Amino acid sequence: MTTTRQPGTPATTRRRMSARVVWAVLAGAAAELAGVGLTASAAWLITTAAQQPPLAALSVAIVAVRAFATSKGVFRYAERLTGHDVALRAQAATRERLYESLIPPKQPRHGGADLLSRMVDDTDAVQDLLVRCLLPATAALITGVTAVVVAFAVHPGTAPVLLAGLVVAGVLLPAGTAAAARRWSARIAPARAALAERVADLVHGSADLAAYGAGGRALTDALDADAALSSLERRQARVHAAALAIGVLVQGLTVVAIVWLAQSTGAGSVATAVLALTALVSFEPVLPLAAAGERYAGIAAALRRLKEIGSVPPAVTEPAAPAALPDGPLTVEIDDLVVRHARPAAPNPASAEGQGTDARGTPAAAVDGVSLTLTPGKRVALVGPSGAGKSTLLAALMRLVEPESGAIRVNGVDIADLDSDDVRTLMTGLTQDPYIFQTTLRDNLRLAGPASTPDEREQAVRRARLDRWVARTGWDAELGEDGRTVSGGQLQRLALARALLYDPPVLLLDEPAEALDEATADELMTDLLDVTHGRTTLLVTHRLKGLEHVDEIVVLEQGRVVQRGHHDDLVSEPGYYRDLWQSEALVSG
Structure with a gap:
């Protein structure tokens, strides 16, 4: 039975999804900003308290530290809850569209194990695109801009240094990891599908493989596919580790440069502490972007693989305005x-x-030119x-x-x-x-x-x-x-x-x-x-x-009708039916 969709439901769903995405972005950015505010206010509070001022002078900073600490946890929870809700809904919708693209059946271009890999692994890319790329990048952008503004307000000369460090860690490094990962990321998904096919052959065809003595060769093929996939994944892991190390190095050099510049220009100890810790914490949402750039290359390859299935023309053309089902006994x-x-796709005249x-x-x-009528009750x-x-x-x-x-x-x-x-x-x-x-x-x-x-x-x-x-x-x-x-x-x-x-x-x-x-x-x-x-x-x-x-x-x-009639008539006429009837009678006799 078909499912009746209410008018406007897809548009309403899109609006709700968009609202959830915006809320997740804002909550993530607010959590990161709360972290920056917490560090900056805590740095000011500690360094100022060391000078033993009146307690009233520290009251605002004390409240700010508590407020930022509490709000960071609240906003982080809201961001994770909303972000993963949207991501899982988008993943489910993608899998639903993938199922619908295969029903009614299309021209078979992919094996069952490959389709399973696309259904499970590639649809995860939709979730990762939001959770690991879009939300972190937006939060890092807002946090980085805010940190630069704070640095400019405290000591204008340190703002360009912080901006340069953030651009290197948040733009150049992710772009480099994406470019490096793109060289082989498009090969990881097919390699994973190839391994799934080999394993499926071993599991489901074990009896046939054993009967024909081909189990050893099939196992070798599976091990070779596993080795190929492992090699690609190790290379990807090396890039990830190198990107993380470079990001931490850029973070440290930036903080050192800011401290040196602040001290060399006569900034006070309070300002220096605020600048150093603010710069340090501003890199917290930026450093994961290197891994996000690497992951984005794999996501792009997975999305292309999903698009391949959707681009296969359907086996039948659906009417724009379907007619109503006929009632009563059917003819x-x-x-x-x-x-x-x-x-x-390849010459195969009788496949x-x-x-x-x-x-x-x-x-x-x-x-080829078949005509037939089935009246109600006719067999x-x-x-x-x-x-x-x-x-x-x-x-x-x-x-x-x-x-x-x-x-x-x-x-x-x-x-x-x-x-x-x-x-x-x-x-x-x-x-x-x-x-x-x-x-x-x-x-x-x-x-x-x-x-x-x-x-x-x-x-x-x-x-x-x-x-x-x-x-x-x-x-x-x-x-x-x-x-x-x-x-x-x-x-x-x-x-x-x-x-x-x-x-x-x-x-x-x-x-x-x-x-x-x-x-x-x-x-x-x-x-x-x-x-x-x-x-x-x-x-x-x-x-x-x-x-x-x-x-x-x-x-x-x-493909053509060569005989038709009742059984008693066809057994008396020369042709396929009588020959088959006589052969069955001979076997049974």
Whole structure:
């Protein structure tokens, strides 16, 4: 179901975020200024008290020290609370946009481990940009300007010296670290993603690697990736340490120069102490800017990587003003549909269903002029060899791919005029490569029916022939990542149970009996055909047993309809269907 957004909500959210950023900046600057005021007033108080003046002459300074000490803690707490709140909200919004940019699926250009690295590590850059760069830089600027003004008021000659030291430590040094880090920071994120991919191969493919004797080579590749990443990170750490040392050196030289200048020009001990300690503390918010400049180079690289994903064109075009969902029993009309996949990045004429190319290198049509009508309650089976375009047709019905020509209409409304999420509430079900989440069996089922009752979930697993396995493992059995702790047949039946529990108006089933043994597959198909009686269903299958009960069988070859009709008619006609029927009968006999 789609989420209805209230008008003006994004603008209101932006205004609130901007207000929080301003408050965090002001609170951070106030905390740093309170620190400068605390040091300056404390220096004046100590040096003046040494001259033993009347207590009344020190009362204002005493109050000032207490006020600055208290306010520094209060403002620092407010800055950290507000700043991290804004940063975490911005990070969450970035991850949400990243998820949305991947749904509906785009052209796959990144592996799963690389996407995970971008989702976790690169989105942290949004948080760091605010917390480690923007807020410290603003606070350092305000504090530095204030410190220079104080120095000018106490002893005008020391102000240029303090200004020069702050510019070196707060501008030149961060610029230098950013330039140095930029040379390899863009390589750290890909290196981290490469290591994640190697580790994922070792963890998830350990059984296959062991079976083929490739575990040693995979481990060596992972160690090499780890060594490459460690080398880059060590170089980055050396730059960080050098920048910190140079910053502390500049701070010390500046303070020494100010003290020497103040004493050589006859400034009093009170003024000298105030100038020295004010200069010393003014560097406190400036010194971290060297690390911020270094971090900014990595942040810029991470943001570019996130932008790469957002720049990938979507698989389908969303309408500017989506039409309303049609009501009542649905009639789906597929009219002369042509779907042609995008040109592959590298020549690979048969890497996936329908993604071959012709003699001129143009991608061949995965679905080529298919017309089909699904009236309410009608059951249609799609049959054909691998690569015939069956799964692509289902993807087009769910608005996961964009047709080149033709149309798909639901009660006369073109699905291209509907929101893609709304289309998938009307037509969905069991697709290829269903995803199982790393949680309990019950929670995986509740994803399809959050409001479902225990009886409804039990009925769904029973219809999917999963009830005996559930009885052994229990509803709270933890399923591994991507269903790796269950067999292929169990995963397929669990995905089928979710599809039956979701109960869409038009049920799409892509190879529901795949990865099952012959007996279980036959039982499942029998139950499935019984369950779908009277409901609109489009079934993709390589198994012909039980198809005599469907209303129509459509045979696809190379994206085109080559045969259609009832089972009894097709077994008597020469062609793919009769050949497959005879081969199945021979095997079963």
